[in-house]
Amino acid sequence: MKPRPPTPASIPTKLTVNFVLPYKSEIDNKEVDMVIVPATTGQMGVLPGHVATITELKPGVLSVHEGNDVTKYFVSSGFAFVHANSVADIVAVEAVPVDQIDPSLVQKGLAEFTAKLGSASTDLEKAEAQIGVDVHSALNAALAG
């Protein structure tokens, strides 16, 4: 394994991003200006020189900003690790470009899980229905912009 790059003396101009999924490496050691991650505490912007952070991600949009280009992915859940040396590692189970999402299936899912949430009896059923509502609402928001 390669050792991690050391923390530089002054804040670097670029953030190095690694974005991995179980089945592929989506972004590998790419230098970008900023990433916005969907943390459980809200959208978090990571710039070079960000304080070292570990954050859990909620279903939402991850955007990678490089110059004028913005690449958006919908992330199902995962973690983001920001290191003191301006390297950001993002690990997710499932991440798709936003244009691969089917709006009609999202609406159908949202209606289905909202109904399930209303009729759920056990804690586990309620939790599963709540997860369904959260994920589909996030998908909806991602499609809206």
Place this chain on the structure above:
Amino acid sequence: MSATTAAVPFWRAAGMTYIGYSNICAALVRNCLKEPFKSEAASREKVHFSVAKWADGKQEKPSESPILSDPPSPSPHSWLLSRCFRFAWLVLGFVRMGTDLRI
């Protein structure tokens, strides 16, 4: 001694683990994809395994190998196996990055 008052996420309060929650989220997202991405994702996430019960130190006939696409609530045996496979994703992510996670 003070009782633990840390707020837990709703899914943990309901008895779910993080990996279970994460897998459910991923399955729901995969379900909402357009074709052909949806079929590609489904075939990618298929898990094959067979389960055999042991009695008196002897292995009985293994069951037919089930083909599961991220089952939400399978039988007790396959639950544990699928969780073991699934937990690998976190480790895989770091191995794939090829660097250590020293902070």
